[in-house]
Amino acid sequence: xxxxxxxxxxxxxxxxxxxxxxxxxxxxxxxxxxxxxxxxxxxxxxxxxxxxxxxxxxxxxxxxxxxxxxxxxxxxxxxxxxxxxxxxxxxxxxxxxxxxxxxxxxxxxxxxxxxxxxxxxxxxxxxxxxxxxxxxxxxxxxxxxxxxxxxxxxxxxxxxxxxxxxxxxxxxxxxxxxxxxxxxxxxxxxxxxxxxxxxxxxxxxxxxxxxxxxxxxxxxxxxxxxxxxxxxxxxxxxxxxxxxxxxxxxxxxxxxxxxxxxxxxxxxxxxxxxxxxxxxxxxxxxxxxxxxxxxxxxxxxx
Amino acid sequence: xxxxxxxxxxxxxxxxxxxxxxxxxxxxxxxxxxxxxxxxxxxxxxxxxxxxxxxxxxxxxxxxxxxxxxxxxxxxxxxxxxxxxxxxxxxxxxxxxxxxxxxxxxxxxxxxxxxxxxxxxxxxxxxxxxxxxxxxxxxxxxxxxxxxxxxxxxxxxxxxxxxxxxxxxxxxxxxxxxxxxxxxxxxxxxxxxxxxxxxxxxxxxxxxxxxxxxxxxxxxxxxxxxxxxxxxxxxxxxxxxxxxxxxxxxxxx
Numbered sequence: 110x111x112x113x114x115x116x117x118x119x120x121x122x123x124x125x126x127x128x129x130x131x132x133x134x135x136x137x138x139x140x141x142x143x144x145x146x147x148x149x150x151x152x153x154x155x156x157x158x159x160x161x162x163x164x165x166x167x168x169x170x171x172x173x174x175x176x177x178x179x180x181x182x183x184x185x186x187x188x189x190x191x192x193x194x195x196x197x198x199x200x201x202x203x204x205x206x207x208x209x210x211x212x213x214x215x216x217x218x219x220x221x222x223x224x225x226x227x228x229x230x231x232x233x234x235x236x237x238x239x240x241x242x243x244x245x246x247x248x249x250x251x252x253x254x255x256x257x258x259x260x261x262x263x264x265x266x267x268x269x270x271x272x273x274x275x276x277x278x279x280x281x282x283x284x285x286x287x288x289x290x291x292x293x294x295x296x297x298x299x300x301x302x303x304x305x306x307x308x309x310x311x312x313x314x315x316x317x318x319x320x321x322x323x324x325x326x327x328x329x330x331x332x333x334x335x336x337x338x339x340x341x342x343x344x345x346x347x348x349x350x351x352x353x354x355x356x357x358x359x360x361x362x363x364x365x366x367x368x369x370x371x372x373x374x375x376x377x378x379x380x381x382x383x384x385x386x387x388x389x390x391x392x393x394x395x396x397x398x399x400x401x402x403x404x405x406x407x408x409x410x411x
Numbered sequence: 412x413x414x415x416x417x418x419x420x421x422x423x424x425x426x427x428x429x430x431x432x433x434x435x436x437x438x439x440x441x442x443x444x445x446x447x448x449x450x451x452x453x454x455x456x457x458x459x460x461x462x463x464x465x466x467x468x469x470x471x472x473x474x475x476x477x478x479x480x481x482x483x484x485x486x487x488x489x490x491x492x493x494x495x496x497x498x499x500x501x502x503x504x505x506x507x508x509x510x511x512x513x514x515x516x517x518x519x520x521x522x523x524x525x526x527x528x529x530x531x532x533x534x535x536x537x538x539x540x541x542x543x544x545x546x547x548x549x550x551x552x553x554x555x556x557x558x559x560x561x562x563x564x565x566x567x568x569x570x571x572x573x574x575x576x577x578x579x580x581x582x583x584x585x586x587x588x589x590x591x592x593x594x595x596x597x598x599x600x601x602x603x604x605x606x607x608x609x610x611x612x613x614x615x616x617x618x619x620x621x622x623x624x625x626x627x628x629x630x631x632x633x634x635x636x637x638x639x640x641x642x643x644x645x646x647x648x649x650x651x652x653x654x655x656x657x658x659x660x661x662x663x664x
Contacts, residue, residue, distance in 0.1 A: 292511035295462055296525035296577060297501035299494055306528060310515050388515045388557030 155358035162349065162362045171345025172366055178262055178331040178341060183324050185267025190274025195304065197279055208275065215272035221336050224265035228337040230256055262334045270327065277319045281312030313385040321378040325371050342366055413476040415440045415581050415612045416461060420470035423456055430456045432636035433470075438629070440580075443613045445623035445644065448633035449659060454616045457633070458583050461614065462503045463496050474503060475580060501529060504574030508586040510566045512558040518545060518569045519554040522576045530577070537576075544572040548602050564595030568602055575606075582606065584615040620664060624648055632656045 148154060162168055196208035215223070231252035240246035256264065285308045293303040332343035340348070346359040416438040423431040430453045438444045446454045459465040460472060463480040472479045480496055482489045491499070512521050522541035526532040532540075545551050548568035550561075558566050567587055574582060584603065588596040600622050607613060607626045617623060623630050623644050630644035632651075640647055640656045648664070651657045 286511075288507060288509055288511040289513065291464055292505075292507060292513070294497070295464065295500055295503070295505035296573070297497050297499075297529045298525065299497050302528050306524065307513055311513075385515075388517070388559060 153357055154361065155355055158355045158358035159361050159365075162346070162359060163365065167345050167349060168342070168362060168366075171340060171342040174339070174341040175328060175331055175343075175366075176370075178266060178334065179324065179327045181263055182266035182270055182331065183327055185263065186270025186274045186323070186327075187320065189268065189271025190278050191309075193271060193275035194278035194282060197275060198282060212272045212275055215269050216276075220265065220269050220330065221333055223269055224261065224333060224337050227256060227261040227264040228258065230261075258337060258339050261337055262331075262339050265337075266327065266331060266334070270323065273323060274320070277323070278312070278316055281314075281316035282308055284315045285311045310385065314382070314389065317378065317382050317385060321374065325374055328367060328370055328374075412439065414438060414473075415442070415475055416444075416614065417473040417476075418457070418461075418470065419472075421457065421460060421467050421472060422469045423453075423460060423465060423467050430636055431460070431467075434633075434636070434638055436631065436638065436641075438581075438612060438614055440612050441610045442628045443607045443611075443615065443626055444629045444631060445627040446614065446616045446631045446633060447618065447620070447623065447659075447663075448639075452633040453636040454631075454633045455585050458585050458614060458616050461581075461583055462500050462505055464505075474499070497529075501525075501577055502580050504577060504579035504582040506567070506570050506574055506582070506584045506587045508589050510558070510563070510570045510590070512566055512570055512573070514558050517555050517557055518550060518561065521558070521569055522573045525573070526576050541572070541576060544575055545569070547575075547605075548572045549598070562595060563591045564598045567591065567599045571599075571602055571606075580612065582611055582613045584613065584617070586616050586618065588617070588619060618663065620648060620660075632659065634659070 193208045193211060196204040197212070199205050234252055236249050237252050237255055238246040238249035240248075282304075289307050289311065290303055293307045298306070329343075331341055334341060335344045335347075343363050346363045350356045350359040414437045416436065418434055418436040421431050421434040421436075422429070432453075434453070434457055436444070436457070446457065448454045456465055460467050461474065461479065466480060477499070478488075479499060480491050482491060482495075512518075513524065516524065519538065519541050522544055523534070523537045526537040526540065527534055542551060542554065545554050548571055550565060550568055550572070553561060553565060553569075558569070561569065571587075587603070588599050591599065596619070600619060603613070603615070603622070604626050615622075615627070627644040630640075630642060630647045631638055632640040632647065632653075632655075634655050639653050640651060647656065648660065651660055
């Protein structure tokens with residue numbers, strides 16, 4: 110930046126020194142060097158083994174299952190969570206109490222127990238059927254065929270997640286100023302329109318960061334499906350090291366994949382946060398893809 | 412002629428606090444009624460009852476001849492469904508003290524929202540009308556700004572345009588200039604003055620005595636949940652009949 114003649118002279122002050130930071134950097138540099146040294150020289154890490162298995166078919170197969178379980182469970186969790194949150198906040202006490210009981214049960218019992226329950230539902234109800242209560246049945250299914258292992262995984266993970274998401278969404282909705290609901294109501298918008306167009310978009314800002322947390326957590330929680338004999342990334346590497354005893358290298362393989370997925374999710378979360386932050390920062394909005402199509406550059410209010 | 416607003420014996424309590432204690436008020440079409448009074452006198456609550464943001468405890472409140480929030484059939488009152496209340500509110504515009512613009516929408520999106528979502532207007536038509544309305548409040552060049560990028564006075568003018576977009580027959584203003592910096596009050600009052608000149612029926616809760624005197628057809632002074640004095644603004648302001656009015660005016664004028 111050049112100093113223009115009509116500008117006052119800049120302050121030529123000596124900035125505050127931070128000697129402590131240099132000491133910290135030196136200490137960290139030594140520690141990092143030690144870490145790199147041990148990682149390279151300690152054969153126990155088994156880097157060649159890591160390389161062998163990182164893209165091996167069983168690992169990739171497990172990775173695929175982890176992704177599928179995470180995406181579908183979170184989808185169930187988010188849709189269910191929004192529904193439950195809206196029910197919970199409804200003036201209709203019946204809906205509100207149904208949601209409250211659901212959240213109480215699904216947050217209050219262990220996820221492992223829920224997974225096992227869905228898997229062994231057939232022990233309780235060998236057949237599931239549609240019909241008139243206490244009357245004739247129209248269709249009937251074998252429970253074990255209807256709810257296979259994969260379905261039990263999704264039910265267990267998704268329905269449990271919905272209970273947690275419900276509380277996250279409820280917090281988000283509660284964070285939106287009441288004046289917004291009143292303004293929408295005064296314009297003649299219905300409760301549903303107000304929720305969809307005014308309240309939820311603003312609540313998203315508060316909902317997204319914990320939802321990102323939940324998704325990252327789900328990546329790893331999905332490994333609990335091992336209790337009902339399904340498999341994903343962590344189970345796959347466990348199966349391999351239980352045979353070849355290369356425990357550390359294979360755990361590193363799993364860790365590397367989890368880190369990669371988490372990094373991708375964090376980047377995605379950043380994009381979504383920016384999308385829903387529109388209009389909520391002061392100053393002009395950041396450059397958008399279509400920004401150049403606008404007629405006039407946006408100015409900031411005086 | 413059917414009065415635009417007809418309130419008879421309105422009572423309203425919040426818990427044990429009696430906020431309105433028998434309010435009678437008639438506003439004729441085309442009239443501008445200004446409501447003044449100390450804080451806690453119930454003036455904002457009265458305004459919020461008119462579009463059913465607050466539910467009255469007793470009395471009868473009609474807008475354009477129709478009961479607000481209730482239906483009367485064979486001498487019995489029936490509560491309206493939420494959708495019916497929403498339908499009634501379409502024709503009553505409201506401007507809030509704290510603007511309550513939708514922060515995630517630009518100025519023009521704020522104005523277009525209700526016509527498109529509630530009246531199911533065609534987007535292009537709604538946009539044309541929104542541009543006209545923003546132009547009318549002097550903000551045509553600000554249409555793509557988000558509320559956070561506008562000054563308080565500009566936000567309030569967008570809020571007025573947003574309410575006008577529904578082509579209301581009645582406009583309610585709840586202390587529209589109380590949250591503004593003093594130098595921004597004028598621009599909002601100018602827009603309201605223009606509206607009054609065009610014959611809009613308005614109920615304005617305000618502390619702006621100058622505006623009340625100049626624009627108001629009637630001035631209502633409320634205290635402790637009742638209307639103490641009601642008359643032509645010049646007369647009430649120059650020659651108040653009641654001691655409470657006198658002491659209030661001596662403090663604010």
